[in-house]
Structures are given as structure tokens and as C-alpha cells.
Amino acid sequence: MKSVTLKDVARAAGVSYSTVSRALSDSPQIGQETRERIRRLCDEMGYTKNYIARSMVMKKTDLIGLVVPSIDNHYMSELAYYAEVRAQARGYNIMLCNSAPDLRQERTVVQLLVNRQVDGILIVPQEHHSCEDLKPYADQVPMVFLSEDLRDQPQSCVTTDNARGAYLGVEYLYSLGHRDILYFGRRRAVTHQLRAEGYLQACRDMGLTPRVVDSSFSRSSPEGGYEMAKELFRKPIDYTAIFASTDSNALGIMRAADEMGIQIPEQLSLMGFDNISASALSRIDLTTVEQSKREMATQAVDILLNKIERGTRGYVHQILMPSLIKRGSCRMVG
Template identity: 25%
Template sequence: MTTSKGGSGANKVPTIREVAALAGVAPGTVSNVLTGKKLVAEPLKKAVLDAIAKLDYRPNHLASSLRFGKTKSIGVVVPDMTNPFFSGLVRELEGRAAADGFQILLMSSHEEVGEEVERIKALVSRQVDGLIVAPSRDTIASSPQSTISGIPTVLIDRAFGVEEFDTVSADNDAATFTGARHLIDLGHEHITFLATAPGLANIEERVAGYKRAMEEAGLGRSANVIYGGLTIENCRSAIEQELRRADRPTAIFASAYVATLGAAKAIRAVDLAFPKDVSLLGFDDSDWMTVLRPYVSTIEQPLSELSEACWSLLVRRMTKTDVPAEHRRVACALRARESTCRLRAPKGRVSALGSK
């Protein structure tokens, strides 16, 4: 077996100059064919394309883009890639980015501010053209904020109140108001709202929508909010305690994907069933919710609309850096399925909402 020396041999990567030499044109002509910046006569274009095919030439897009100050890449940081909401959002963003000639570089902060800082720094060092960040908290800490400075950035899902950035979020208050009204209209009065982490603006907005619906229905005193945390197991543990009470809720409204899964596990753990013993309404839709019966009712955040709003704001920011920050809200939809049903009140009982 022979080995190559001095950089030559079978494994040598062909250069643009070699393509030009084989085609009998100048290197600039090859560049014009590749970029399309200048028209090239058809005979010359064909000669260049034939040479590219023969040499199996693959242009170095990164080196080329760096020469023009663009990498055609977008950094995306999400709190949890295992969460179907974030993975679905990234999938939508990838499609929109690819359609505009961009690639996505994805990283996870694992719900940790410190990791978020490091992930953003890593993406900035790769000279991304823009950033899309779903923050682990409602503020972008000072370190990443100073690092982000000058890079077009859109914040999504959380940190809606950060004025200096373009932001996209669901209309959380309206979404949970609609969900709570759905349960109330089914005759439920004892509805426990299972929230995740206190202090997150999107979660507090969801709490507010739930409370507003309860107040307007004359059930303000029955409103019950339980905070379970940002993991499935913590949410399960928190709501399981409520389900073991003699006066357990007749319905659970979970505020997020991890809360929905936690609630479902808790209901099974105490040998109850939904919706027979307790109705369950989730937040964020997922394929598993329509795989096993009963299908889970949920509030769906429209990933297509969220990603479209996010991408359009980022493209605008990459084109015009001096425009005022814009904040967009996207409406959610109730997907009423089998896990929520009309409450069967004990005989002779009259609810605070009147006879059902």
C-alpha cells in the first residue's frame, strides 16, 4: 500500500484553483458559478460544473461566509431538549432557517442559568449570525447579556418582559382562562392548578388566567395553586399529596408539559383514573397524549405560529439592527379530548354554580 506525502495523494481535498485549471477558466469564474453573484456564459458554466463533478469539489462554505462576515448559522438555546414543546419548536425553526439558507446550532441549558451563560458564549465564539434563546429564567443574566450585545437576538417563551430584546410568547393568561372555563363548564368547582416554578413570568401569567376564570365563576375561594417545580417527579410528588386528601380536587389543570406528566403519574400512583375519578387538563400538546386511552385534553401552543413569529423577528433584526424591539403574543387552542368530563355530583348536592 502506498501513502501520500507532502499533502498529495488520494485523500487530498481539491481546491478551487484545481477546478479552474481543469475547466480552463479563472478561479473568479468558478466563484461566480458557485455564488451566482455574476452571470457566467453557459459554455463556461458547463465546463466549471463538469470540473466540479469530476474532482468531487466541495466548497468550504464556512471559510467563504467568514470572508463576508456571515456564517449563515443561528444559535438556539433551550432549557430542555427532551421537552416536546422545545424539541418541536426547534424542528419548526430548522425548517424556516433552512428555507432561508441558514443552519441551526442547538444547545441546552438544562434549566441552569450558569450553563445558559456558557452555551451562549460558545455560540457567540462560533460567530453565529443570530441567536434564539428560550431563557432558563425571566432575565438574561449580566454575563450573557453583555456577550449577546451586538448580535441579533430573539427571546422566546420566557423573559417576555425584557424590553431590550425582541420577544415571542404564548398568550398565557388567555390560554389558562380558556382551560379553566372548560373545566368549570363541566361542573368542576374544586380545580387544583399544578404550576411548575414560582417566579417564572409565563407560569405566573398562567396562574393569573386560572384565578381570573375561578373568580369570574364565583369560585375564587376554591382556587388552589400548587407549585411542583421543573421536573416530572417533583410535580408528581406535589400533586400526589393533594390527591391523597379526603377532599381531593375533582380536576387538575397542569401548567406545563412536565406538570401534565407528573399529574398523570400521581393519579396512577394513588390508584385513581382520569377522567372517572379526576379530570386532567394539560398544557402543551404531545403525540403521547393521543396514543393511549383516554386521550389527554390539553392547551396547545401553536408551534408553527410561534416559530414563524420568532424567525420573522430575527430576520428583521439581522437586516435592521436599529429598529425598536417588538413583543409578540400568540394565541393558544384548547384541545378537549377524553381526560376531562362532566362532573358527576353526589345525589342531592347542589353546586355553587347551580344545578347541573
């Protein structure tokens, strides 16, 4: 099938090629009536801009790559949504890529984006080492990392103070009278290492005995949390609260508790981390630590566009403060 060109539109409108071009670029040389007639005709004929040709002329694609480990993760999908909203508000479109299941795939999709000549890349890395692995591409195209704490790396990143967030969670549970708090978390990524460290530091400061269930061999997902919680609940429950390192895992823990007749919060308090949208649903009502996905995505996009549009050099480490969201999944004890 033949694509509709500007010349086709000009012929149908009975005007010159340059008139059509000016009308579509909002040139003040073209009257409002003519501009609207030409745009209406473009819609009727199915004309679309040739972005490849335009990018060759302008040396710019107005396209940003966004790489996440898995878009079916609630946290990642919300982060991607806010990134797209901000990018579109500033005149850019997003090309979304999943980097799972391994670091080779992460490198492959970043290479794909560079080959497609995106203006810049936002990436939620799979691991802390991703930064070094992707350095050859970061030298070619502006790049900003999200979520992972890269304060020890010379790359721009926007993340949350994860250690502080976990400390806030333990502090709140302690204020409710909980002295046996089980931490359910992963230790693989630096983000989760920091959350675990925040939990351990809070336990030290409050005189609590740390109790950690390592979920590193399970996905951070409702399904992963569910499977591990089923095993956990087959043993005697000698703790009064579970602090899950992600809301996704907390949702799985909640499901396992429901199936096994464990009432939340009457028998067991439950707290998550992230504040994904599902946490606020009335039947879930999960107390959680919030890291602002909107703020993280917005700041990351702005930092990236400063690199693209202003040629900003160097790197920025932006650490956002978490906050506690109190809902109904935790209760006072003792």
C-alpha cells in the first residue's frame, strides 16, 4: 500500500507543497481557515508524518526509551505511566522495553534503543552492576537510572531513601506495640539491601531481635509472595507482624493468610513498601511505605531532557524521601 505524502495532500487541497508544510507546522504565514482545511484533509486521507525523514533533518527523534525489568509488576507499570505522562507533556514519546529475564536481555534492549536513535534512555536496572555493564551506551546517549540507588556511581539516578523508608515502617509497628516483627524481603538489588539495612538498624535502635525471611529466590510479585507465605504459615506463627519489602509480595502474603484462616490484622499485622494503587483498595487496605512514583518519574524525565535539550553534563543523584501510609492492615497489640 502506498503511503499518503504531503504532495498528495497539496494536490487534493489545490495548494502548493510549501503551503501544506507551513500549515502543519503552524506557520503564521498561513491563515486559520486554510490551516484547518488542510489538517482536516490530512485526517481524511490518513496522512502521517514521516518521522524518520524528519529526524534525519532535525538530528532528533523526540523519542525516549524506557527500560523496566517487567511491565507486569505493579510498581513498574505505575512508574512507566507517570514517565510517559511527563514525557508527553514535554513533547516526547516513550518506547517501552522489558529487560527480563537477565542482564544479557537488558543490554540487548538498550542496544536496540540506541540503534533506533532515541534521544535518551530511562532505565530501571535489573542489578546494581547494570550501570557498569551499560556504560558503553551511556557514553553514546543520555541516560538516567530510576529506583536503584547509584550514589556510588558516576551516573544520574533518581531513587528513594529506602533505608529510611524501612526504618519508618519498623518504627510505626513498634509504636503499635509490636516486638516480634518478621521482615520478608529480597537481598539481591541494592534497593532491597538498603531496605533490609533500614529494618536491621531499626531493630538495633529499638532493642528488637531481627527476623528475616530471604525472598531473593522468588519474584517480587503477588504470586511469589503467596508461594513463600504458604510455606511460612505452615510453621508456628510466633511473631505479631510481617513487614514485606514490596507491596506486591504483601498482596501474596495476604492471599495466603486468607486461605489458611489467618486474619489480618486481628491475628497478624501486615505492612508493605511502595504504595502501589492496589494497596488502597478497600478489601486490601494495606499499610505501606510510599515512594512517590509520580515524583520519581517526573524528576527522572526532567533530568534526562535537560541532558538532551541543554547538553547538561555531569550527573545528578536525586534521593526522594519516603512517607508512611497508615491503613487498616496493622493494629495495636499488647
